Amino acid sequence: MLDKALKGSRGYWGWLFFLMGIMGAGFLAYLYQFKNGLGVTGLSRDISWGLYIGQFTFLVGVAASAVMLVIPYYLHDYKKFGKIVILGEFLAISAVIMCMLFIMADMGQPMRVMNIFLHPTLNSVLFWDTVVLNGYLFLNIIIGWITLESDSKGIKPPQWIKPFIYLSVPWAVSIHTVTAFIYAGLPGRHFWLSAIMAARFLASAFAGGPALLIILALLVRKLTKFDPGKEPIQALGKIVTYAMFANVFFLGLEFFTAFYSGIPAHQHSFHYLYAGLDGYNKLVPLMWTSSILAVVSLFLLIFPSFRKKEGVLAFACVSLFISLWIDKGFGLVIGGFVPNMFERVTEYWPTIPETIITLAVWATGFFVLTVLYKIAVTVREETAGIEIEH
Amino acid sequence: MSINRREFLRLAGVSALAGVGGVAVFNKLQNNALEASEFTAGPNALNAKRWAMVVDMSKFKTPEDYKRCMDACHSTHNVPNFSNPKDEIKWIWPEKFEHAFPGQENPYMNEETKEKSFLLLCNHCDNPPCVRVCPTKATFKRKDGIVMQDMHRCIGCRFCMAACPFGARSFNYRNPRGKDANGQPLIKEENAAYPTRTIGVVEKCTFCTERLAVGKLPACVEVSNEFSKGGLVFGDLDDPGSEVRKIISAKYTIRRKSEIGTQPSVFYVIGGNDYAIVPEIL
Amino acid sequence: MYDSGKIIVGLLIFIALVTFPFYNNIGKVNAKPELKLDTPEIQKLPEQERKCVESKEFMRGGHMQLLDDWRDSVVRDGSRIYTSSAHKTFNMSLQNECMRCHSNKKDFCDKCHNYMAVKPYCWDCHIAPKENKS
Numbered sequence: 001m002l003d004k005a006l007k008g009s010r011g012y013w014g015w016l017f018f019l020m021g022i023m024g025a026g027f028l029a030y031l032y033q034f035k036n037g038l039g040v041t042g043l044s045r046d047i048s049w050g051l052y053i054g055q056f057t058f059l060v061g062v063a064a065s066a067v068m069l070v071i072p073y074y075l076h077d078y079k080k081f082g083k084i085v086i087l088g089e090f091l092a093i094s095a096v097i098m099c100m101l102f103i104m105a106d107m108g109q110p111m112r113v114m115n116i117f118l119h120p121t122l123n124s125v126l127f128w129d130t131v132v133l134n135g136y137l138f139l140n141i142i143i144g145w146i147t148l149e150s151d152s153k154g155i156k157p158p159q160w161i162k163p164f165i166y167l168s169v170p171w172a173v174s175i176h177t178v179t180a181f182i183y184a185g186l187p188g189r190h191f192w193l194s195a196i197m198a199a200r201f202l203a204s205a206f207a208g209g210p211a212l213l214i215i216l217a218l219l220v221r222k223l224t225k226f227d228p229g230k231e232p233i234q235a236l237g238k239i240v241t242y243a244m245f246a247n248v249f250f251l252g253l254e255f256f257t258a259f260y261s262g263i264p265a266h267q268h269s270f271h272y273l274y275a276g277l278d279g280y281n282k283l284v285p286l287m288w289t290s291s292i293l294a295v296v297s298l299f300l301l302i303f304p305s306f307r308k309k310e311g312v313l314a315f316a317c318v319s320l321f322i323s324l325w326i327d328k329g330f331g332l333v334i335g336g337f338v339p340n341m342f343e344r345v346t347e348y349w350p351t352i353p354e355t356i357i358t359l360a361v362w363a364t365g366f367f368v369l370t371v372l373y374k375i376a377v378t379v380r381e382e383t384a385g386i387e388i389e390h
Numbered sequence: 391m392s393i394n395r396r397e398f399l400r401l402a403g404v405s406a407l408a409g410v411g412g413v414a415v416f417n418k419l420q421n422n423a424l425e426a427s428e429f430t431a432g433p434n435a436l437n438a439k440r441w442a443m444v445v446d447m448s449k450f451k452t453p454e455d456y457k458r459c460m461d462a463c464h465s466t467h468n469v470p471n472f473s474n475p476k477d478e479i480k481w482i483w484p485e486k487f488e489h490a491f492p493g494q495e496n497p498y499m500n501e502e503t504k505e506k507s508f509l510l511l512c513n514h515c516d517n518p519p520c521v522r523v524c525p526t527k528a529t530f531k532r533k534d535g536i537v538m539q540d541m542h543r544c545i546g547c548r549f550c551m552a553a554c555p556f557g558a559r560s561f562n563y564r565n566p567r568g569k570d571a572n573g574q575p576l577i578k579e580e581n582a583a584y585p586t587r588t589i590g591v592v593e594k595c596t597f598c599t600e601r602l603a604v605g606k607l608p609a610c611v612e613v614s615n616e617f618s619k620g621g622l623v624f625g626d627l628d629d630p631g632s633e634v635r636k637i638i639s640a641k642y643t644i645r646r647k648s649e650i651g652t653q654p655s656v657f658y659v660i661g662g663n664d665y666a667i668v669p670e671i672l
Numbered sequence: 673m674y675d676s677g678k679i680i681v682g683l684l685i686f687i688a689l690v691t692f693p694f695y696n697n698i699g700k701v702n703a704k705p706e707l708k709l710d711t712p713e714i715q716k717l718p719e720q721e722r723k724c725v726e727s728k729e730f731m732r733g734g735h736m737q738l739l740d741d742w743r744d745s746v747v748r749d750g751s752r753i754y755t756s757s758a759h760k761t762f763n764m765s766l767q768n769e770c771m772r773c774h775s776n777k778k779d780f781c782d783k784c785h786n787y788m789a790v791k792p793y794c795w796d797c798h799i800a801p802k803e804n805k806s
Contacts (some may be wrong), residue, residue: 036564036565037562037563037564037565037589037590038546038561038563038590039476039477039563039564043563044475044476044477044478044563045475045476045477045478045479045551045557045560045561045563046475046557048548048551048552048561049548049552103547106547106548107545107546107547107590108544108545108546108547108548108561108562108589108590108591108592109544109545109546109588109590109591110545110546112526112543112544112545112546113545115525115526115528115543115545116525116526116545118526119526119527119543121524121525121526121527123522124522124523124524124525124526124549125523125549126523126525126547126549127525130525182549183552185523186519186523186552186553186555187519187553187555187650187651187652188519188553188554188555188556188647188650189552189555264493265492265493336552337552340557341554341555341556341557342485342489342490342492342557343488343489343492344489346475427726427754427755427756427757428754428755429741429745429749429751429753429754429755429764430751430753430755431750431751431752431753432752432753432763435750435752468799530748532748532750533750534750538747538748540747540748541797542743542747580799582767582799582801583767583768584767584799585767585797585798585799586797586799587797588793588796588797589796599750603750603752
């Protein structure tokens, strides 16, 4: 099927070369970082994780969100998702690849990465995260590939793929739970030390991921002859609405616990993020942008009359995606490090090389996504009108 | 296949018990011909069940006292001086009370304690979060309680830095053998008997394992005895007769963030005389 | 076969590329490195005691494994004394023990490592003995 990715319009090739240009720039920036160390980033002794790990965390959520298509389709027999479930699985593949690249970009000694497997450490959440992420990548590659290949041949997928599909449901939940545990189990970090961290992660993932899918599905309809259909997009819209509600609700719970209990250490990070602490307020505008976008998107999503207009839905999804990207891909990680262990404030802002590398990882993800979607869309165009039964 | 003797011995033991595989094992042994070699601790090595330190702040009078301890440590261990907080690497350093013991300060406490600097270092916790999170066992707890860092194995993921509640860990953001902005080497004078670190690994205080192994006290403890006996006291927390235990059972000591359960092995004496003193009545 | 011309040309280019190291080195003299053992510290020793930790043969093939075991033992187990198969004891330290005798890193370590094109990262951290540039 890979050959389908080799025949495309000028726009397709232009887009791929554009992405490759960014990837090339990122590669050079990475060589610079590799040679000079992570000192070329904005990271410091106090804020030892930043943009890379934030993006990693956010993208694990995007990857996990494929399950929001898999559950209705395979467990509840919601047939309408039949044509687009592959879009979710392929999005998961590119998201996991981005996650891995961000982890590699963040490592001080990337050449020693195999030490994780040479000295497996069962008590380390990071070890488990490596295991579940690789497993999830494997699951989605084989499920996506096998089902799409069957579709292209007009036959039902083989029975043996079913267990893998069912396994992918708890697995998707596990990747984001384990990622949340990276944060939620650290004794000195009050901002992260929260029992609902994993729940918050899942809620934001199931809002942000499907929102991105809606945008992608609308783009696919606009750019290709394949129409994902009105109804599945509306169904996704409902999922986004509920999940975003849960996400905002969970964030409210965090605020309540921190401020009603009155424990200063639990409030510091919130102060820093939303109002500034000790005169440091670099993240305040960003966090308020995120909050406003969250409210706007939620307002547009709640009323079915708005949501049903695809233009409004698209706008709401873009706002929501940006909102969550700021909140989880940036604020959540940095907020946990402020104030530091001595209750001093150090601020963080990504440097230019760091930003280029980050953009390049996203470009790589979009490159993989484009190629995979090209294959999926071509198959769909060829089988247009045929009912798919998995 | 590598020829690791300890693994080999384990293998040989299992083989002998099972009564199989002996031939293959003996073949290997003959090739190797190192059956008599072994690893042991040195004859002068200091041993303990759980190493601990008592820091008596009353013995630190002048800024010079702090500096001597810090310099002794940092020069012995080739700790680079980046002179900027972003890339900074430190094993032992001073902090004011409110930063050393956040949450313990109050607006009315006496000026002396408030303004006093406390010497901070890795707490070598009995229940260390850094060890719990490390994905490669690059940081681990030794049998004598020392939380050790294996720089050969560290992959630089910095999970331990996020996990350490005491900010005791530093990362080599830049090459520690490089030069600063003024062209001066970051390590002013290399101690040729101790390694430096490489770029991209995490490091911290090791309670001077290399000195304990040859019967010496940690560098900071040794130098503190030069200006005042008992400023830094090092010993076995598990031994009721040890000096650290005697001080801890006689005086009021506090530990950093003891409420989170990591069980630090560094104790601070706050009061100024030999009787137990509760900070509130100072 | 479709496009046989293109495929054959492609294959030829591929073969040319992967065999490059071979024909690039044809005819070049590749003298075996002669390791120098004439450091002052070794000269001081009586002739019959000029022996390494283990036999020459073992060290030649297995020094990397030995050093690997040493570092695990020192860093992880805290055992720093090595008793050799000849019942002699050594302080397990690359920097302080090995290099005490072999103070000529360039003519000892590097010579062979360069010849074998291996780049161990020992010296990224461990400090090599001061040597006069020769």
